[in-house]
Amino acid sequence: MTSRIAARFSACAAENRPALVTFVMAGDPDPVASQAILDALPGAGADVIELGMPFSDPMADGPVIQLAGQRALANGQTLDKTLGMVSAFRKSDDATPIVLMGYYNPIYSYGVDAFLDAALDAGVDGLIIVDLPPEEDSELCLPALDKGLNFIRLTTPTTDDRRLPAVLKNTSGFVYYVSMTGITGAAIKSLSAVGEAVTRIKGHTDLPVAVGFGIKTAEDAELIGRDADGVVVGSALCQAVASSLDDNKATERTVPALTGLVKELAAGVRRARSAA
Numbered sequence: 462m463t464s465r466i467a468a469r470f471s472a473c474a475a476e477n478r479p480a481l482v483t484f485v486m487a488g489d490p491d492p493v494a495s496q497a498i499l500d501a502l503p504g505a506g507a508d509v510i511e512l513g514m515p516f517s518d519p520m521a522d523g524p525v526i527q528l529a530g531q532r533a534l535a536n537g538q539t540l541d542k543t544l545g546m547v548s549a550f551r552k553s554d555d556a557t558p559i560v561l562m563g564y565y566n567p568i569y570s571y572g573v574d575a576f577l578d579a580a581l582d583a584g585v586d587g588l589i590i591v592d593l594p595p596e597e598d599s600e601l602c603l604p605a606l607d608k609g610l611n612f613i614r615l616t617t618p619t620t621d622d623r624r625l626p627a628v629l630k631n632t633s634g635f636v637y638y639v640s641m642t643g644i645t646g647a648a649i650k651s652l653s654a655v656g657e658a659v660t661r662i663k664g665h666t667d668l669p670v671a672v673g674f675g676i677k678t679a680e681d682a683e684l685i686g687r688d689a690d691g692v693v694v695g696s697a698l699c700q701a702v703a704s705s706l707d708d709n710k711a712t713e714r715t716v717p718a719l720t721g722l723v724k725e726l727a728a729g730v731r732r733a734r735s736a737a
Contacts, residue, residue, distance in 0.1 A: 465558040465586045466611050466634040470669040479686035480508040481730045482671050484695030486529035487512050488538025494711035498719050499550050503557045505720035506727025514563030521591045529699040540567050544583040551584035562589040577608050587611030587634045595627045602631050613637050625665050635669040656688035679729030686733030
């Protein structure tokens with residue numbers, strides 16, 4: 462059976478364009494607004510959704526995503542509620558892939574087997590767990606694969622050709638290339654270096670390669686999308702939510718601010734190959 466992730470990347474490739482992968486934080490700014498945001502993403506042009514699992518010590522995240530997680534936690538977001546969001550989303554959308562992204566601690570606390578079963582029941586397609594290296598695959602990666610969940614691995618500019626096979630060994634769904642060293646939200650310094658890195662990774666795998674970190678605008682998405690199979694945007698979307706809030710509370714501008722930016726980014730990825 463073809464996974465939702467494989468089917469979606471295949472469909473985008475058939476349209477000769479990269480997939481738009483959007484990251485939003487579960488529970489930000491509150492449970493009701495967050496569900497409305499999640500439900501609105503496919504209609505705005507998101508091809509794949511990364512749903513952040515808020516955590517109190519997000520070591521790889523920049524200030525914008527950290528604050529999104531803090532708002533979510535302050536409003537009582539839990540892992541169970543995040544899975545509940547996916548279940549609610551699946552009542553009206555059975556095609557758009559959802560990948561849970563975050564850190565291992567909440568999953569460990571929940572219990573790995575119980576979490577994987579609950580994630581599958583909710584309709585989750587894959588996991589990105591940024592603080593579990595390949596050496597720890599027995600903790601979560603292999604059990605997830607055994608149950609049919611994709612496990613997406615991060616590669617970085619420092620992942621050389623000697624390290625890459627180990628990173629890719631149990632990766633499935635797609636490969637997430639982090640375009641820079643450092644945290645989310647910084648700016649990409651060299652588009653040519655990103656293109657070269659994507660080409661190098663593709664020499665080691667047949668999986669789609671999505672590029673994230675530093676992509677903020679439709680123009681960024683268009684340029685990165687010339688080489689990448691997917692374009693990942695997170696901090697810019699979390700900032701759009703933050704900028705719409707009034708005293709950290711959702712307003713009538715919150716969902717439109719998010720979907721408006723997603724529509725612009727979707728237009729950018731659709732121009733990527735035609736402009737190359």
